[in-house]
Amino acid sequence: MNLSDLVFIVTALITVTAAVGVVGFKNIVHSALSLVLSFLGVAALYFQLQAGFLGLVQILVYAGAVSVLIIFAIMLVMDKDPDESNRSHAKQKYWGGLIALLVTLGLGAAIGSTIWPQSSGSLPEDSVGALATLLLGDYVVAFEVAALLLLVAVVGAIILAKGAGEHD
Amino acid sequence: MQISMLAPEIEIALLGLLLLVLGLLLPHKGRGIMGTVTFLGLVIALLLSAAGFGQEEALFNGVYQADSYGSFFKLLFILAGLLVVLSGSAYIQRLGRRANEFYSFLVFALLGMVVMAAAGELITLYIGLELMTISFYILTAYLLNNELSVEAGLKYLILGAISSAVLLFGISLVYAVSGTTVISEIAGHMQFQPAMVAGIILMIAGFAFKLSLVPFHMWAPDIYQGAPIPVTAFLAVGSKAAAFAAFVRVFMLALPLPQFEWGLVLAVLAACTIILGNLVALVQTDIKRLLAYSSIAQAGYILVGMVAGNEYGLKGVLFYAMLYVFSNLGAFAVATAVEVETGSTSIEAFKALGKRSPMLAAIMTVCLLSLAGIPPLAGFVGKFYLFSGAIGAGYLWLAFVGLLMSMVSVYYYLMVAKAMYIGTNDDMTPIKPDTSTRVALWICLAATVLIGVYPAPLSALAQTAIQLF
Amino acid sequence: MESLFLDIAQTLTGWLQSLGLSAVWADFILLIIQFACVAGIVTINVIILIWLERKVSGFIQLRLGPNRLGPWGAFQTIADAIKLLTKEDIIPTRTDKWIFRTAPLFFITVAMMLYLVIPMGDGMQIVDLNIGVFYFISLASLSTIALLMAGWSSNNKWSLLGAMRSVAQMISYEIPLTFSLLGVIMIAGSLRLSDIVAAQSNIWFIVFQPVAFITYFIAATAELNRGPFDMPEAEQELTAGAYTEYTGMRWALFFLAEYTNLVAVSAMASTMFLGGWQGPWLPSWLWIIIKTYIIMFVFMWIKWTFPRIRMDHLMSFSWKVLLPVSLANIVVTGVGIYVFKWMGWC
Numbered sequence: 001m002n003l004s005d006l007v008f009i010v011t012a013l014i015t016v017t018a019a020v021g022v023v024g025f026k027n028i029v030h031s032a033l034s035l036v037l038s039f040l041g042v043a044a045l046y047f048q049l050q051a052g053f054l055g056l057v058q059i060l061v062y063a064g065a066v067s068v069l070i071i072f073a074i075m076l077v078m079d080k081d082p083d084e085s086n087r088s089h090a091k092q093k094y095w096g097g098l099i100a101l102l103v104t105l106g107l108g109a110a111i112g113s114t115i116w117p118q119s120s121g122s123l124p125e126d127s128v129g130a131l132a133t134l135l136l137g138d139y140v141v142a143f144e145v146a147a148l149l150l151l152v153a154v155v156g157a158i159i160l161a162k163g164a165g166e167h168d
Numbered sequence: 169m170q171i172s173m174l175a176p177e178i179e180i181a182l183l184g185l186l187l188l189v190l191g192l193l194l195p196h197k198g199r200g201i202m203g204t205v206t207f208l209g210l211v212i213a214l215l216l217s218a219a220g221f222g223q224e225e226a227l228f229n230g231v232y233q234a235d236s237y238g239s240f241f242k243l244l245f246i247l248a249g250l251l252v253v254l255s256g257s258a259y260i261q262r263l264g265r266r267a268n269e270f271y272s273f274l275v276f277a278l279l280g281m282v283v284m285a286a287a288g289e290l291i292t293l294y295i296g297l298e299l300m301t302i303s304f305y306i307l308t309a310y311l312l313n314n315e316l317s318v319e320a321g322l323k324y325l326i327l328g329a330i331s332s333a334v335l336l337f338g339i340s341l342v343y344a345v346s347g348t349t350v351i352s353e354i355a356g357h358m359q360f361q362p363a364m365v366a367g368i369i370l371m372i373a374g375f376a377f378k379l380s381l382v383p384f385h386m387w388a389p390d391i392y393q394g395a396p397i398p399v400t401a402f403l404a405v406g407s408k409a410a411a412f413a414a415f416v417r418v419f420m421l422a423l424p425l426p427q428f429e430w431g432l433v434l435a436v437l438a439a440c441t442i443i444l445g446n447l448v449a450l451v452q453t454d455i456k457r458l459l460a461y462s463s464i465a466q467a468g469y470i471l472v473g474m475v476a477g478n479e480y481g482l483k484g485v486l487f488y489a490m491l492y493v494f495s496n497l498g499a500f501a502v503a504t505a506v507e508v509e510t511g512s513t514s515i516e517a518f519k520a521l522g523k524r525s526p527m528l529a530a531i532m533t534v535c536l537l538s539l540a541g542i543p544p545l546a547g548f549v550g551k552f553y554l555f556s557g558a559i560g561a562g563y564l565w566l567a568f569v570g571l572l573m574s575m576v577s578v579y580y581y582l583m584v585a586k587a588m589y590i591g592t593n594d595d596m597t598p599i600k601p602d603t604s605t606r607v608a609l610w611i612c613l614a615a616t617v618l619i620g621v622y623p624a625p626l627s628a629l630a631q632t633a634i635q636l637f
Numbered sequence: 638m639e640s641l642f643l644d645i646a647q648t649l650t651g652w653l654q655s656l657g658l659s660a661v662w663a664d665f666i667l668l669i670i671q672f673a674c675v676a677g678i679v680t681i682n683v684i685i686l687i688w689l690e691r692k693v694s695g696f697i698q699l700r701l702g703p704n705r706l707g708p709w710g711a712f713q714t715i716a717d718a719i720k721l722l723t724k725e726d727i728i729p730t731r732t733d734k735w736i737f738r739t740a741p742l743f744f745i746t747v748a749m750m751l752y753l754v755i756p757m758g759d760g761m762q763i764v765d766l767n768i769g770v771f772y773f774i775s776l777a778s779l780s781t782i783a784l785l786m787a788g789w790s791s792n793n794k795w796s797l798l799g800a801m802r803s804v805a806q807m808i809s810y811e812i813p814l815t816f817s818l819l820g821v822i823m824i825a826g827s828l829r830l831s832d833i834v835a836a837q838s839n840i841w842f843i844v845f846q847p848v849a850f851i852t853y854f855i856a857a858t859a860e861l862n863r864g865p866f867d868m869p870e871a872e873q874e875l876t877a878g879a880y881t882e883y884t885g886m887r888w889a890l891f892f893l894a895e896y897t898n899l900v901a902v903s904a905m906a907s908t909m910f911l912g913g914w915q916g917p918w919l920p921s922w923l924w925i926i927i928k929t930y931i932i933m934f935v936f937m938w939i940k941w942t943f944p945r946i947r948m949d950h951l952m953s954f955s956w957k958v959l960l961p962v963s964l965a966n967i968v969v970t971g972v973g974i975y976v977f978k979w980m981g982w983c
Contacts, residue, residue: 027733029733029736029789030733030736033736033782033786036782052766052767052768053768053771056768056771056772056775057775059775059776059778059779060771060774060775060778063778063779063782064775064778064779064781064782064811065778065808065811067782068781068782068785068804068808069808071782071785071789072785072801072804072805075789075797075801082733106366107366109362110341110362110363110365110366111341111362111363111366113362114345114361114362114363114364115361116344116345116363117345117347117357117359119347126767127767128767128768128828137228138228138229138231139228139231139289139291139292140228141174141177141228141231141232141283141287141292142231142289142291142292142295144181145279145280145283145292145295145296145299146295148181148184148276148279148299149280149295149298149299149302151188152273152276152299152302152303152306153302155188155269155272156269156273156302156303156305156306159266159269159306160306160309160312160321
């Protein structure tokens, strides 16, 4: 095991533990903060894979914006004892845990026993530039549609949030 | 590469944006024209797609396909959108100030479907899928003061997000093994690895969610019941056809049957879907729930054609998807008209419809019989293609299950007809749908009968579209 | 003078290698030393800044400001710092302890990490990332969470209100902030800060991007929660916002981080718009210090001149004025670049 493996194991452990914490914490604010940690862990994994731009996008969008909005929404609507805000039913807990375990084992076995093809190419010198060329070149349809998707989501969120007071 | 190949997509996107802006700019009175603008815009999109039919071009190194197969589905979606707008305009007007955005969400959902059908690459496909489903999440919850609608929206959001995640994970595994996301290139890099198998299973599960195949169908009835009825209609027809378009393209091109035997898995899924959908539909008392279970069963029939994977089967998939638009939307248009009038969608409300409005009752009966597959209506021809495809591919038992269950389905379709013609109703005032609904109804009726009597043109179109495989 | 710090680093590396360390480890240790230096300089600098802030505010409000301890009251903040260090560390009982303790640490860590990419002179940059600007923006967005953590865990209505205000404000102003930097990035054609500085060797970008500079400046004021955008800690209504329950060293860490952010944002402004470390006669590191201090002085000037803005005005100003303006700036910049290329001017 070399240094790179060690770094991977530590970051992966933090990420997974934090992700389990999201489900496990009884206080939903703790869950949300755990989610932030998990997002940061994923960003660290991207950095390790030399996908710096992606890692920063992960930090900016997920850790910096999405999770803040989640916490914000939680604080706006929470009206009960915070320590009871993320309780799960005992039955759900066991079934959920069992299913999660089975999925993990099944997919883990499949992924573990696969001989993965190795990429022979090397990283482009200017990976951000290459990414931009791809996004606005071959993938331009997906790029533009994603923009429309965000627009739809924003308009929809406003309509659903503001329209409730109005009578049909 | 020519940008003109993307004309229908660009036109639809511009239409959606125009509707959003118009909704803000027009004074309150002027907003009556929103439906007309949508209609005209969709007619232009229809003409553009029709003009593009027959082109076979891979744009952006195969990431986006401008081919007959995609064009066929584009025509299908735009037709479905037109019929929904026509038949739903009276209903949509009741939404008040939020009616404007309703049209633009419909148009954006349509754009998502179009992108899904024409995507030659998995990420583009996924983004199209998300645009479609996010628009539908919003549309489903649009009746904000109706608990059922809000609950349906929330359920759809959660289940839709899970199924998207499953699909995406499947895509990522397939990409990891094959090293490409371009659909037509995956087959060339196909390696029979455990991770590949896991990826394909996850992708099947993800698509099965979107197609509401048993055992991933639980969401469909609740959501179909809760959503505003034009949305239910569009969801049942468009979203399903779009998922089929993508499903067939991915599985036929990227994971060809000779290399990877997924036929049997899907055959079992199809059989379960047909049996369960039809049996549960027997006991429904709400027309939306009945049509929901019936549409689950219909998805099962269409899947039979895909399982067959031969020329007849695939032709059947396209043929059936198209006729399903007319038959199902006809039924939904009648249900919309009845709901606008009576405010209810239970079968009780349909009692004595034969006397209150003979035209509505007649069209409902014809459409339902077509869905049941009674000759000489369109549904019969479609089922003929599907089942002969299955027999040709050696799935005799599946064709048998399909035939048997079609007979069962006649029972519950006729239950509705019985209520309409034999039942009595306290309220005997005649129901008069508005002009646009009538136009939609006549189109559905004419298409259902015409395709049944003279299937050759549509069959030829479908034949051209499946040249790809 | 020019290469003073570079020479020191060179000597240090040479000495470390002469001790038998490999080049990688020597670089690693140098990195740690550099980071320690940044932390140290920033901390000492804050003492000067607080003194300066009080002097500037005194000048603007026709007062004297601190004037007892040392010449012109210069030792006042040192005394204050000693007081803070020795103060009892109080954690109220009903707080969410873990979050309460980690919030200030998280805040200061994020603030310090911003300095990783800022060019502090010719060749004086800890890491020259090819996505430096983007690094700065995404790291800056993380500080929101720390404020939210502080506000939530204090279990106090003023803290929570302050945190919510600051989050709403920071999330809203982050967008025009990013967009205003985009205009510069478009002209320079790079996200690497050293490239952006190099691209300004003839003419500063503030000439091409005056609108972007003003947008950046306003958005940055809001991001820093400084007056006139200091709603989150409006003393008269919220006591001290998210920091209400903090005392002693923990409170000092927040204060330190706020000023650290101020320096970072000002240094960024001078790098992106004012030519960075470039300038005649003086050594490069002195130039960036001068430019940064000038910008910080303007920040203080504005803070003590304008009255506080109401919360709803604040939000609508961001979404209805700054955002469209910064978007329009991007469009105009794009067209401008096209025209320049077409005319053959660049």
